[in-house]
Amino acid sequence: MILVTGGLGFIGSHTVRALLDLGEGCVLVQRRAADVPADLVDERVVVERADVTDRAALLDVGARHDITGIVHLAGSMPWPPGSAEPVEATRTAIGGLLNLVGAARAWGVARVGVASTIGVYSGLAVEGPLREDLPLPMTSPHLIPTFKKIGELLNDHLADATGIEIVNYRIAGIWGPREPHGPLFFAAPELVHAAVRGTEPDLSPLHGPAHAEDALDLCYAKDCGRAIALLQTADRLGHRTYNVASGRPTSNAEIIAAIKAIVPDARVDLPAGGSGRRTWLDIGRLQRDTGYRPAYDTERAVADYIAWLRAGNER
Structure with a gap:
């Protein structure tokens, strides 16, 4: 069975669904009690309440289940910022990652996947595709x-030291069903929610004003989950780091046009302008090693998300 930390969360739930579709069973490790979504109610799904920072509790999970792989999607950072004493919060965050690698070694797990982020490319003054082999700045x-940069460096060291295959997932801007952040990082989720509510979007949580031409690599959550599942189950991987993304930039204008094709009177227009900078994550490695192809273009993603919200789901 594949152990998935954060398996009932946003990306985790879509990853578990994709693993089930590939014929895998899953053990979902959650720090807090949470309801199992209807699409994950399956005899092949087991939910264990444990904190990955508690080494004994984590090892106990492996004593009850035959764990063959690990997908680590729970946060490995002090979160929310400033919520705890900084030195101990840092120790706890990194300790959770180390506990999982230690558990993998104890259980004889060959492959561990760990969530990283598109944010590791911040500070690169480049246009066009962002490839995994680009040198990254030390600052963030x-x-x-x-x-996530700290985690990637640790994972590289631990992979060499332990012989475990540790794979970093550099995840793009993910949006879609169960999205928890709203417009914290980009506008797209709130644009869709506002259209369904019949209101104007509240984009105040963004770090700056949103414009129609602003663009970034937006990957629909179902595609993201499938990509991670394919990386976990591939017979062979040729690299330790993979971009998990759509492989193209999507602008707010494209999102708005797709929304208005379904909700013509949606009040989601944004002012013209923006940085004009267009970058995206190159997904050539992912495609070559797993056969992954995004199934959701902008129009299909928006239609699916609107249908999900109209079915009575809050997020």
Whole structure:
């Protein structure tokens, strides 16, 4: 069975669904009690309540289940920022990652996948595709990419030292059903929610004003989950780091046009302008090693998300 940390979360739930579709069973490790979504109610799904920072509790999970792989999607960073004493919060965050690698070694697990982020590319003054082999700056503008860079370096060391295949997932801007953040990082989720509510979008949580021409690599959550599942189950991988993305930039204008094709009177227009910078994650490695192809273009993603919300789901 594949152990998935954060398996009932946003990306985790879509990853578990994709693993089930590939014929795998899953053990979902959650720090807090949570309801199992209807699409994950399956005899091949087991939910264990444990904290990955508790080494004994984590090892106990492996004593009850035959764990053959690990997908680590729970946060490996002090979150929310400033919520705990910083030194101990850092120790706890990194300790959870080390516990999982230690558990993998104890259980004889050959492959561990760990969530990283598109944010590790922040600070690169490049246009066009962002490839995994680009040299990254040592600085980071935010706590999340800071700890993801630390994690990638640790994973590379631990892979060499232990012989375990540890794979970093550099995940793009993910949106779709169960999205928890709203417009914290980009506008697309709130544009769809506003159209379904019949209101104007509240984009105040964004770090700056949103414009129609702003674009980034947006990957629909179902595609993201399938990509991660394929990376976990592939017979052979040729690299330790993979971009998990759509492989193209999507602008707010494209999102708005797709929304208005379904909700013509949606009040989701944004002012013209933007940085004009267009970058995206190159997914050539992912495609070559797993056969992954995105199934959701902008129009299909927007239609699916609107249908999900109209069915009574809050997010």
